[in-house]
Amino acid sequence: MTHHRDESLFYEKIYPHFQKICKLRRPSGEESEITEFIKNYAQKIPLLLVESDTSGNILVHRPATKGLEHLPPLMFQGHLDMVCVPDKNIFPIRPAITNGWVHTEGTTLGADNGIAVAIMMELMRYPFEKCLPLEFLFTTSEEIGLKGAGSIDSNKLQSRADKLVNVDSEEIDYITIGCAGGRDIDIFTEISYQPNQFKNTFSVTVTGPGGHSGILIHERIPNAIKVVSEGLLKASENNDTAISGLSGGLAYNAIPATANIIICSNSLSNVLLEVVFKEIAKKYSDYKPFSVTIENKETPHRIFKQENTQKILRLLTELPHGVLKMNPETKGVLSSINLAMMSVSDTTVKIAMNTRSSDELEIENNLNRVESLCKQYPDTATNKLEGYPGWRPNVNSDLLRVATASFEKVHGKKPQYLDIHAGLECGILMNKFSGIKEAISIGPNLLDVHSVKERLEIASTVEIWDIILELINCYSS
Numbered sequence: 001m002t003h004h005r006d007e008s009l010f011y012e013k014i015y016p017h018f019q020k021i022c023k024l025r026r027p028s029g030e031e032s033e034i035t036e037f038i039k040n041y042a043q044k045i046p047l048l049l050v051e052s053d054t055s056g057n058i059l060v061h062r063p064a065t066k067g068l069e070h071l072p073p074l075m076f077q078g079h080l081d082m083v084c085v086p087d088k089n090i091f092p093i094r095p096a097i098t099n100g101w102v103h104t105e106g107t108t109l110g111a112d113n114g115i116a117v118a119i120m121m122e123l124m125r126y127p128f129e130k131c132l133p134l135e136f137l138f139t140t141s142e143e144i145g146l147k148g149a150g151s152i153d154s155n156k157l158q159s160r161a162d163k164l165v166n167v168d169s170e171e172i173d174y175i176t177i178g179c180a181g182g183r184d185i186d187i188f189t190e191i192s193y194q195p196n197q198f199k200n201t202f203s204v205t206v207t208g209p210g211g212h213s214g215i216l217i218h219e220r221i222p223n224a225i226k227v228v229s230e231g232l233l234k235a236s237e238n239n240d241t242a243i244s245g246l247s248g249g250l251a252y253n254a255i256p257a258t259a260n261i262i263i264c265s266n267s268l269s270n271v272l273l274e275v276v277f278k279e280i281a282k283k284y285s286d287y288k289p290f291s292v293t294i295e296n297k298e299t300p301h302r303i304f305k306q307e308n309t310q311k312i313l314r315l316l317t318e319l320p321h322g323v324l325k326m327n328p329e330t331k332g333v334l335s336s337i338n339l340a341m342m343s344v345s346d347t348t349v350k351i352a353m354n355t356r357s358s359d360e361l362e363i364e365n366n367l368n369r370v371e372s373l374c375k376q377y378p379d380t381a382t383n384k385l386e387g388y389p390g391w392r393p394n395v396n397s398d399l400l401r402v403a404t405a406s407f408e409k410v411h412g413k414k415p416q417y418l419d420i421h422a423g424l425e426c427g428i429l430m431n432k433f434s435g436i437k438e439a440i441s442i443g444p445n446l447l448d449v450h451s452v453k454e455r456l457e458i459a460s461t462v463e464i465w466d467i468i469l470e471l472i473n474c475y476s477s
Contacts, residue, residue: 005462007100014461017118018102022093022110028081028144028251030088031056035080038117038138045125053153056080056140062124064133065476073133074475075161075436076123076468077429078116078168079142079149083108083251083450085210086258103455111456112449113142116167119465126469130476135161139425142168143251145184146388149425152432159433163399165471166426169443170215171418172411172460175403176441177395178419179426180214180333180356183363183387184252185370187351189315190379191308191344198242198264201297202273204228208290210257210451213338214356214422217255218323220287224248224259225339227290229316231273231280232263236313239267242303243312249341252354253423254450256340264303270294312349315377316342319353324366327358333421335362337370356421358390391427393419397438406470410463442467 024034035056042050042060049061064071084090090107103109120136140148169176206224225248235241241263248259277292304312320337327334334357341352355366367384374380394400395417407415426439444460447453
């Protein structure tokens with residue numbers, strides 16, 4: 001619970017920036033609109049220097065006030081992209097405020113990480129009396145494997161900072177001091193078609209809450225892809241069936257909120273499918289709720305061959321998902337895997353997965369487990385994508401000491417330290433910019449990110465702003 005604070009600053013200084021950001025298209029990998037907006041905004045502020053690279057990353061330099069030019073800059077960082085649920089056509093996002101929380105209806109809000117962008121925009125122009133040099137780094141494609149940070153051209157973005165404050169955490173009571181690394185893997189399995197001989201066609205859609213596959217992987221959120229594939233595998237046991245289409249999931253790092261499979265059969269019926277999915281629901285009875293929609297569809301001309309249908313349903317059912325191993329030292333998640341997406345393109349079904357761990361060996365073991373399983377299925381191949389490094393905690397850093405004191409002064413109590421299972425860009429940025437030796441991650445209270453229930457607390461956003469000002473003041477005095 002945050003202390004009561006004057007929230008007028010939020011409405012006057014921060015929220016106007018956020019509202020403008022919400023109007024801009026910014027799916028991962030498609031951030032050109034917001035990158036141009038940020039560059040134009042920064043270039044209009046006197047004395048700021050703006051640098052960018054070919055990946056759309058932006059570094060803005062704010063010079064020190066007189067007498068503090070000799071100090072190394074303090075860098076603040078956030079990412080420009082967002083996870084778009086239910087799809088990429090959600091813009092403009094229309095934020096609303098209810099009982100002290102910013103939210104929207106039917107889509108993700110994009111406060112992950114739009115609120116960091118809004119805060120940094122205000123810091124660029126804030127009238128400090130005394131201030132050390134500041135740097136503001138805006139990265140792209142964070143939500144699809146931290147790709148923007150990984151592709152930074154340090155010849156074009158020339159940082160002199162020695163300390164990094166990432167503003168991408170989601171709990172006001174914590175300072176994040178470390179995070180898991182991660183790696184994606186794609187599975188490609190070939191299919192062939194046959195003319196459709198079945199008379200009945202059903203579209204089965206599973207809809208769940210979804211959520212962040214790092215922060216919420218232990219919350220037992222039902223994976224929509226797993227639910228629909230398990231249900232239809234069960235339904236096909238004593239019934240000839242064939243798939244004619246499938247889709248599900250939106251991002252490697254999001255637990256799938258929706259999944260759809262179109263199934264054809266002579267013997268299946270709406271009633272039978274409802275009975276099967278009621279049984280599946282019992283299996284997930286201690287999980288968060290989900291819904292199943294069964295609709296009759298027009299019969300397609302072609303379908304997957306039946307052996308391909310069974311291969312796909314069995315593979316999706318057998319692939320791992322969820323927490324794989326807990327960390328006995330921290331009592332947190334050590335290793336996990338997310339069955340993230342499925343799609344069909346002509347003669348290939350693609351399945352996308354992401355694995356996380358603070359232990360590189362665990363990541364490799366998880367990928368090997370997936371590869372070993374896939375080898376049991378004919379015409380199935382895997383492709384391991386580039387990963388991102390974890391970030392090891394440094395509990396003795398000066399930045400952590402000063403940030404802790406700033407938190408205690410503003411928040412009224414010492415923060416707790418967190419080594420999270422989600423991925424943050426700090427480890428990559430410390431490799432890209434060799435001068436950065438210390439890093440922390442902070443942020444206001446954000447709930448249900450990567451889902452349509454995402455919401456941002458106003459009071460804790462004001463606290464984060466005050467903590468940042470106190471931190472800057474400490475290093476400028």
